[in-house]
Amino acid sequence: MNRSESERKRNRPPETATIRDVARQARVSLKTVSRVINGEASVREETRARVLQAIDTLDYRPDLSARSLRSARAYAVGLVYDNPNPYYIIAVQQGALSVCREMGFGLQIHPCDSKAPRLAEELHDLVRRSRLAGLVLAPPMSEHVALLRKLTAYDIPLVRIISAAEDPRDGFPCVFVDDRDAAYAITEHLIQLGHVRIGFLWGGKQHRSSPERYKGYEQALHDYGIKLAKELVVEGDYSFDDGFRGARRLLALPDPPTAIFGSNDEIAAGVLAAARAGGLHVPYDLSVAGFEDSPFSRHSWPSLTTARQLTEQIAQHATRLLIARLRGGDIGNEGFSPELVVRGSTAPPRPRH
Amino acid sequence: MNRSESERKRNRPPETATIRDVARQARVSLKTVSRVINGEASVREETRARVLQAIDTLDYRPDLSARSLRSARAYAVGLVYDNPNPYYIIAVQQGALSVCREMGFGLQIHPCDSKAPRLAEELHDLVRRSRLAGLVLAPPMSEHVALLRKLTAYDIPLVRIISAAEDPRDGFPCVFVDDRDAAYAITEHLIQLGHVRIGFLWGGKQHRSSPERYKGYEQALHDYGIKLAKELVVEGDYSFDDGFRGARRLLALPDPPTAIFGSNDEIAAGVLAAARAGGLHVPYDLSVAGFEDSPFSRHSWPSLTTARQLTEQIAQHATRLLIARLRGGDIGNEGFSPELVVRGSTAPPRPRH
DNA sequence: GTCAGGGATGACAACGTTGTCAATTTGCAT
């Protein structure tokens, strides 16, 4: 029986070494191994080498449960979202995960219902139970001020991804996406093509991005001296069906729009479908623009003029910002402006007959 | 100084109660509280009530790190995938997560590179460091037998989601999706509409689903006495671009197909685009079918005939199966057969002129 | 040669929970 003490007693497979085995092998104390693992100063180069050698030989990996149980530091952040758009969510996950891996953090995803009555408590429980260092909040949760206040009252560090034309400087750190500016650019593009009657289909009111996009549309019309026609603006949700319905309504008007700006690509896809159902040829009979640059916008026919959001980079920055703040530093809020992408769904209006 | 001992010493916020506080409040031992939390038998009803009352009063939540550190049981499973399709991944996550929540497990997502050279070691580390109870593997990882063998050698419990016409009974538990059967149904649908020259566009070879779908196509042609024309079969990947290219090639043939079966909806979307670029009217000049029932298939024009996969339910079953096996039981492998969904992209062929 | 100062190291307790096993109480037949 020459197996080590820890090998005999463990219920994990025998090949799993602990810090204790490493210490024995390197002939140092537990604490010294811990120091090497955590990159602390005050370890002689020779000792460090011996420990690293032992770690390598034994294929040792620190146990995250034990680490987070004992340590004052935390080793994971939570990503909180309630968004029906898989492309958006996957991009956010990807961005957050890449930064977490780089920084040695874990990531806990937490899809949830933004309208749940006890959401703050739910998130508080999550943070406590899983010992999360903080939360990254995606829209629309990131825009519920009451929620933010409650989380802050619980002392939960957080960073938001929000829609705003400028840094809100309200004390809640954030990455802000200038939907207004991008919506302005899209509307301007349509105006410069010669459109005057431009329809607008709203997205969901629970997202701050909706009014922001509307404001960009409004502002562009105003700057180019075009009177906003109320009958060309239709409320709805960020969905294909609402895009379809909204477009049908607009196209049935006595003096229908020559272009329709859907608040996101799904809505614009609905517009494309409605146009086709109505026998209209896009872009010659009707120009259509979307927002988001989802893969759909590239693969539809015609491909959609839209605004490209660097969602993955936005999530990366948010995560980096959170981790920096946890460490006492602060790399500052940052703004992103989606970029106009012109494709085949927009063209000059057909001359009036 | 009348704060409890554990309140004074802790670095977590003071309102966070531990099992010790609950025990004191309920005037029982730590162990009894533990028993109540874990729903063990042998606790008197009156005692249980007192403990639950104390838990409620103190708003106590068990700490997952401590729990998983101490316990022989594990409390989280990993979800491993490398799949570019966000709709698929979100559905798998959703399914796995719903079962995990129901069973009191955590979920650790692990997107990775299926072609990474040391993938087995990477997953082994993940399991050890995060003390995962087991892994749910999505395609294509779930189909690398060498990987499965290595993971099994590491004693990592796993459940696969794979493409197969029947239970492989190879010792690795799984949920199997009968792509072959569904591809047969789609091909049969096209044949019954009157098509004889039916093109087939392959998906990526690293996915088992690709040959399975091809076999279904092949079998249906055979059963209906149609000779398989090699020039109508094109290799490629599960992508829009390969669908576009493949369709272009097929449509340029001297005797082009009257229907094209794309191995997934993305490919089919590429076919739609190629048809349009070639001035063909779908479905009158060309029928198109996809596979997967992604939202795109509903929103394209015309909407796609496809096969509906109950991805979320498949993931749920896989997760349930894993957890059942961890507990020593076994609820058995299960098969799912995607269901034919007929939409606007398929119609009888135009009569030859 | 002694001593201060700082770098390197280690002993030990603690994080919050559950597993083991022994002690106590209960219920029930005698």
Place this chain on the structure above:
DNA sequence: ATGCAAATTGACAACGTTGTCATCCCTGAC
């Protein structure tokens, strides 16, 4: 009442790590 098995409860150690603090060793100044 009494005895005995079963139900209930608790004391204590342990999981694998890091924080605190003490000790040791070395260097260089006196």
